[in-house]
Amino acid sequence: MSSRPLRIVSTGLAAGALLLSAACGSAETEKSGGTEVQATPVTPSTSETGSPSPSATPDDSGAKTVEVHFTEDSVEPLGKVVKLDVGQKLVLDIDAEVPGEMHVHSTPEQEIAYPAGESQAEIVIDRPGVVEVESHTLDKLVLQLEVR
Amino acid sequence: MIPLFVPLHGLGGGKDLPIPAPLAIAGGTAALIVSFCVLILAWRRPRYEPAGPGLRRRWLDRFDSDGFRWTLRLLGLVAAGYAAIPLLWGDDVRINPALGVFYVLVWVGIVPASLLFGRVVAAVSPLRTINLLLVRVTGGEPEKGVLRYPERWGYWPAAIGLFAFVWQELVNPDQTYLDSVRLWLAGYAAAMLIGSAVFGDVWFERADPFEVYSNLLAKLSPWGRDQHGRLVVRTPLANLATTVPRPGLVAVVAVLFGSTAFDSYRDTARWARFSQGGFASWLEDKPFRGALAWLAGDTVLVNALALLLFCLVIGVSFTVAARLTAVEGDVRRRDLPNRLAHSVIPIIVGYMTAHYLSYFVEQGQITITQLSDPLTRGDDWLGTGDWSVNIWLTLHPTVLASIKVLAVVLGHVLGVIAAHDRALTLLPRRHQVVGQLGLLVIMVAYTATGLYLLFGG
Numbered sequence: 001m002s003s004r005p006l007r008i009v010s011t012g013l014a015a016g017a018l019l020l021s022a023a024c025g026s027a028e029t030e031k032s033g034g035t036e037v038q039a040t041p042v043t044p045s046t047s048e049t050g051s052p053s054p055s056a057t058p059d060d061s062g063a064k065t066v067e068v069h070f071t072e073d074s075v076e077p078l079g080k081v082v083k084l085d086v087g088q089k090l091v092l093d094i095d096a097e098v099p100g101e102m103h104v105h106s107t108p109e110q111e112i113a114y115p116a117g118e119s120q121a122e123i124v125i126d127r128p129g130v131v132e133v134e135s136h137t138l139d140k141l142v143l144q145l146e147v148r
Numbered sequence: 149m150i151p152l153f154v155p156l157h158g159l160g161g162g163k164d165l166p167i168p169a170p171l172a173i174a175g176g177t178a179a180l181i182v183s184f185c186v187l188i189l190a191w192r193r194p195r196y197e198p199a200g201p202g203l204r205r206r207w208l209d210r211f212d213s214d215g216f217r218w219t220l221r222l223l224g225l226v227a228a229g230y231a232a233i234p235l236l237w238g239d240d241v242r243i244n245p246a247l248g249v250f251y252v253l254v255w256v257g258i259v260p261a262s263l264l265f266g267r268v269v270a271a272v273s274p275l276r277t278i279n280l281l282l283v284r285v286t287g288g289e290p291e292k293g294v295l296r297y298p299e300r301w302g303y304w305p306a307a308i309g310l311f312a313f314v315w316q317e318l319v320n321p322d323q324t325y326l327d328s329v330r331l332w333l334a335g336y337a338a339a340m341l342i343g344s345a346v347f348g349d350v351w352f353e354r355a356d357p358f359e360v361y362s363n364l365l366a367k368l369s370p371w372g373r374d375q376h377g378r379l380v381v382r383t384p385l386a387n388l389a390t391t392v393p394r395p396g397l398v399a400v401v402a403v404l405f406g407s408t409a410f411d412s413y414r415d416t417a418r419w420a421r422f423s424q425g426g427f428a429s430w431l432e433d434k435p436f437r438g439a440l441a442w443l444a445g446d447t448v449l450v451n452a453l454a455l456l457l458f459c460l461v462i463g464v465s466f467t468v469a470a471r472l473t474a475v476e477g478d479v480r481r482r483d484l485p486n487r488l489a490h491s492v493i494p495i496i497v498g499y500m501t502a503h504y505l506s507y508f509v510e511q512g513q514i515t516i517t518q519l520s521d522p523l524t525r526g527d528d529w530l531g532t533g534d535w536s537v538n539i540w541l542t543l544h545p546t547v548l549a550s551i552k553v554l555a556v557v558l559g560h561v562l563g564v565i566a567a568h569d570r571a572l573t574l575l576p577r578r579h580q581v582v583g584q585l586g587l588l589v590i591m592v593a594y595t596a597t598g599l600y601l602l603f604g605g
Contacts (some may be wrong), residue, residue: 079420107161107510107539109242128545129162130415139321139447141420146165148545 032107039094039114039121063089063122068142070096075135083146090123090145100137108109111136162542164506165413166604167549175553176329179560180594183588186564187581194572196389202372202380212379217271218252221280224272234522235333240326243524248515250329251317254358256508259500264361266371269362275337277358302354302395305343307403309336309357310457314407318414319451326426345431356548360400364493368562388566398485401492405594408496408503412601414451422454423450462594467494469590473583476576485576488587491567495591498559499598502552506541512539539560554604560595564588 059089064084069076084090092102094114104110104123125131125147133143210216228269261268270276283290312332322328337356343351351361372382372390382390391397413419428444433439443450470485513535518531528534541548567587575583 033194074425078425079417081417105161109161118261125162127162128165128541129542130165140424143416144417144420147162148163 011037012132032058036111036113037121038117039092039112042093042118042120046133059088063091065091067091067095070094070098070100070135071137072098075138075140077142079141079144081144081146083148084125086128086147087124087126087135088147092121092123094121096118098137102134102142103134103136105132105134157380160339160419163300163549164542164552165545167552167599167602168546169603171549171553172599172603175557175599176596178557179392180592182557182561183564184322186561186568186586187584190565190568191386192572192580196566196569198571199390200382200386201327201374202386202451203381203382204374204378208379210380220271221274221277221585225277227272230519232386232523234519234524235326235330238326238522239524239580240525242324243518243521244326245275245325245515245518245522246326246329248511248518250333252508252515254356255313256318256500257512258358258362258505259365259497259504259599260508262365263497266366266369267359267363268358269356270352273352273354273356273359275344276349279349279352282341282345290349294344295342295346297347297350297354300395301480302397303400304396305351305355306357307396307399308356308399309339310361310403311407311456312336313357314403318407319448319455321448322587337590345511354394362405363492363495366491367490368497379414385562385566385569386491388490388562391493393483393486393489393506397489398463398467399432401489401496402466403459405492405496405499406459406462408454408499409462409598409601410455411599412503413458414454416601416604419454423447423454451524452507465593469586472586473571473575474579475574479574482555483576488567488570489590491563491570491587492594494559494562494566495561495594498556498562501555501559502598502602505551506548509541510537510539542591553599556595556602560591563591 009047020083023138045069064082065079066082067076076118082090089099090091092112095118096114096116099113102112102114104112106123107127110123123133123145128147129145131145133145134140135142154168174460199456231246234244234249238244238423259271280290293316312335316323316328316332320328340352340356343355344384353363354360368384370381370384370387372387374380427450431440431444434440437444466489467485470488471481471557473484475481475484514537516530516532517535517537520530521527522529538555568584571584571587572580
């Protein structure tokens with residue numbers, strides 16, 4: 001007779017304890033399983049002058065170049081699709097008003113930290129698939145790499 | 149404090165390439181042709197109704213023995229206990245296996261496990277076992293709660309639970325943080341334990357999102373029950389026809405199907421542009437911008453509404469299509485959607501296969517290697533820590549794309565046949581062909597949309 005209310009009270013207590021333990025979970029520091037890359041700053045003396053390259057241009061070595069421009073709260077391009085071959089080098093010409101970080105959702109993941117000003121970073125994807133390049137700083141999708 | 153790492157998406161790195169256009173077109177055409185062949189040429193009398201007795205064998209009863217049941221329950225408790233180690237005590241790092249267990253092994257693994265072995269979640273659910281043990285301790289009966297479960301609620305609690313899961317998986321920006329998974333699971337455990345104490349263990353069959361999902365998938369497995377509740381073997385389509393229509397069944401399949409479609413759509417660059425700024429700039433010069441401005445800056449809310457919209461579109465379109473027929477006798481038109489909803493299950497399986505196959509195979513392997521080091525200290529408890537991940541599927545995109553299209557088309561064919569067979573029982577003779585048209589059109593639309601999304605939107 002008294003078993004049912006007892007059961008409800010006990011499950012209620014158990015559930016409450018569960019919720020409490022979840023809510024009290026501490027914020028932990030993070031380590032990443034991927035690799036981290038520092039974009040190389042481009043000093044005015046070494047940066048090549050001349051033709052402003054259109055986006056995603058392959059050069060002689062077969063590498064493609066994409067210009068990425070960051071302001072404080074926006075990024076250009078936004079969600080642009082770039083087609084690459086497996087193993088083909090993608091060079092990001094970064095021009096940023098503030099320093100930040102990008103994530104390349106390949107396997108394993110890669111992270112690119114870039115400084116304020118002009119810098120360059122390289123991405124090589126070693127297997128077919130779609131890889132997203134996201135701005136961690138702005139939480140936005142910058143590029144979608146279609147690798148074949 | 150800004151966390152150091154916030155992936156926008158769940159686990160894993162690369163995603164599948166879009167399927168090639170010729171394959172998508174071939175798949176769509178095949179679906180269309182098969183559909184009309186089924187409508188015009190297939191059998192004129194229902195084959196799967198009334199449900200046959202199924203194949204009985206003595207050895208089948210062994211699976212119903214107490215010993216076997218408790219072995220499975222024990223396995224479920226041990227597995228859940230092991231998974232709780234990284235979940236509760238592990239570090240919030242990418243190599244913590246808790247996330248892979250939750251989003252890959254459990255959520256995606258339910259599909260192959262239920263298709264092969266039947267009602268797996270009901271058999272191993274640790275919460276069911278805890279409830280059972282609690283009942284034993286307090287001396288009650290597991291079937292009896294304080295209140296009777298209201299039949300008109302049907303599967304609605306499960307539909308809500310499933311939506312809560314897909315929201316966590318696809319929309320919640322904290323999806324890959326342990327705290328958010330802990331909170332979700334705590335809420336889930338609380339809802340299950342309190343619900344089963346109040347309504348008895350029927351609560352799990354109606355409200356546990358994982359169990360309801362698994363039980364529906366199990367209807368496509370060969371394992372069924374005859375009218376005496378004994379274990380029998382049936383062909384999957386005959387088994388599927390034994391799905392019990394209850395209120396909310398359409399909602400359950402709509403959430404399952406709609407969310408997977410949304411997941412595909414969300415991966416397209418077009419949606420990223422739209423949700424992350426395109427919407428705001430489109431809104432800029434519109435007269436009603438003031439009314440929608442609250443939405444423009446909130447990517448999470450835009451995603452949540454889009455997810456809900458995808459589920460609603462599936463639910464409403466199916467309901468309308470199923471009701472677009474004349475009825476006679478004691479068949480009520482408003483019952484039609486739920487009585488036909490089982491036909492969407494094979495379509496869901498086909499689409500889930502296409503959507504998750506490589507993810508499950510490769511991320512599943514990664515999770516198993518990570519499980520060997522649950523506290524991310526470099527341990528190797530299970531000896532699986534140094535397994536290398538086989539990425540054969542990723543390296544053969546054409547094979548992968550072909551399997552995906554084949555899965556979608558096969559799911560479509562089974563769905564159309566299941567709907568056809570049920571329609572023959574439900575619809576008056578003179579409306580049997582025309583009455584099925586609405587449903588057929590909506591199924592072709594689902595399959596075509598699915599292929600289009602796999603094609604890359």
